[in-house]
Amino acid sequence: MAFVDLAAQQARLKPRLDAAIQGVLAHGRYVQGPEVAELEERLAARVGVAHCIACGSGTAALQLAQMGLGIGPGDEVIVPGFGFVASAESVALCGAKPVYAEIDPDTLLLEPLALEALITPRTRAIMPVSLFGQCADMQAITKLAEHHGLAVIEDAAQSFGARRHGRASCSLSRVACTSFFPSKPLGCYGDGGALFTDDEALATCLRRLINHGDAGRYRHLQLGMNSRLDTLQAAILLVKLDDFDAEVAQRQAVADRYDRLLAALPLDRPRLLPGNVSVHAQYTLQLEGRDAVAARLNDAGIPTAIHYPRPLYRQPAVADPACRLSVCEAACERVLSLPMHPYLEQGQQERVVEALGDALRGA
Numbered sequence: 001m002a003f004v005d006l007a008a009q010q011a012r013l014k015p016r017l018d019a020a021i022q023g024v025l026a027h028g029r030y031v032q033g034p035e036v037a038e039l040e041e042r043l044a045a046r047v048g049v050a051h052c053i054a055c056g057s058g059t060a061a062l063q064l065a066q067m068g069l070g071i072g073p074g075d076e077v078i079v080p081g082f083g084f085v086a087s088a089e090s091v092a093l094c095g096a097k098p099v100y101a102e103i104d105p106d107t108l109l110l111e112p113l114a115l116e117a118l119i120t121p122r123t124r125a126i127m128p129v130s131l132f133g134q135c136a137d138m139q140a141i142t143k144l145a146e147h148h149g150l151a152v153i154e155d156a157a158q159s160f161g162a163r164r165h166g167r168a169s170c171s172l173s174r175v176a177c178t179s180f181f182p183s184k185p186l187g188c189y190g191d192g193g194a195l196f197t198d199d200e201a202l203a204t205c206l207r208r209l210i211n212h213g214d215a216g217r218y219r220h221l222q223l224g225m226n227s228r229l230d231t232l233q234a235a236i237l238l239v240k241l242d243d244f245d246a247e248v249a250q251r252q253a254v255a256d257r258y259d260r261l262l263a264a265l266p267l268d269r270p271r272l273l274p275g276n277v278s279v280h281a282q283y284t285l286q287l288e289g290r291d292a293v294a295a296r297l298n299d300a301g302i303p304t305a306i307h308y309p310r311p312l313y314r315q316p317a318v319a320d321p322a323c324r325l326s327v328c329e330a331a332c333e334r335v336l337s338l339p340m341h342p343y344l345e346q347g348q349q350e351r352v353v354e355a356l357g358d359a360l361r362g363a
């Protein structure tokens with residue numbers, strides 16, 4: 001059993017993927033080819049924003065968003081203390097300071113009530129992370145940010161395709177960033193990412209930033225990056241986008257089935273914030289004795305993952321030794337992600353749940 005089964009998806013799409021890849025090889029515009037522009041148009045239309053700018057990775061998107069907003073040394077950006085390192089890393093790469101905020105114990109999303117106390121004269125932005133496939137309370141966060149004159153940057157690396165009160169993830173903030181890493185809900189066959197914004201001036205700036213700050217004809221207005229999405233990856237994503245809605249529906253069915261099968265076990269199933277439709281990037285439980293249970297599942301041949309084993313402020317690269325956030329720390333001890341992908345079959349899920357029941361009983 002695979003934790004994320006990319007081979008099952010590839011088998012379905014193979015003829016269309018082959019044709020798309022051959023199409024790029026035939027025209028030879030490997031960088032900034034026509035498929036990139038087509039993808040950007042389709043993604044922007046789907047999300048419902050004016051501008052999508054494809055780039056080299058989700059991490060680069062986060063860094064580019066902050067460069068575009070002029071965030072740098074001396075500035076602070078508030079990020080959740082629990083999550084993937086890239087959110088905080090992108091702040092530090094800009095020379096700014098990540099300031100860690102507490103999360104909600106049920107959803108593991110940024111807790112809006114924790115934010116006010118962290119805002120200082122140096123705060124420039126708040127970066128809610130749409131973790132495991134669902135958005136944080138973007139309305140409450142945006143209201144607070146507007147009150148203090150701060151930007152909101154959605155880290156939507158795990159939530160492309162999700163909705164909050166009917167609006168798409170990636171359309172809920174000044175600028176949003178997603179990732180096309182292979183195992184994300186919409187993944188390519190390498191690294192890739194994209195930025196979304198309604199702000200035309202910011203979009204123009206981001207287009208320069210992905211390409212060495214080039215305003216055209218080798219006129220380099222500002223320091224940028226080399227962070228463009230490969231044309232081959234765009235062609236692959238265009239094929240995958242055709243099946244994306246069906247895959248999101250299948251993810252929902254898989255999550256619903258886990259919810260039913262796990263209802264009787266002594267653990268906390270993933271909880272959605274009211275108003276959210278998740279893309280179920282991960283199916284992440286919380287339970288006591290997590291390490292022993294994970295070891296027994298491993299012995300039973302069930303792949304699991306720990307998203308994430310330590311708070312970001314305890315990661316040496318982005319550490320804040322004075323920081324202590326009890327909900328983030330408890331989550332790191334309790335989370336366990338089960339196999340999750342659109343092609344997971346009922347029989348496989350039953351095996352996972354049976355092994356999990358045995359593991360919880362200490363068998």
Ligand SMILES: *Cc1c(COP(=O)(O)O)cnc(C)c1O
Pocket residue numbers: 057058059060083084086087129131155157158178179180181191192193
């Ligand atoms: C995957 C991920 C990223 C980084 O995306 P890459 O494309 O791998 O650089 C950033 N934030 C979160 C929450 C992620 O899950």
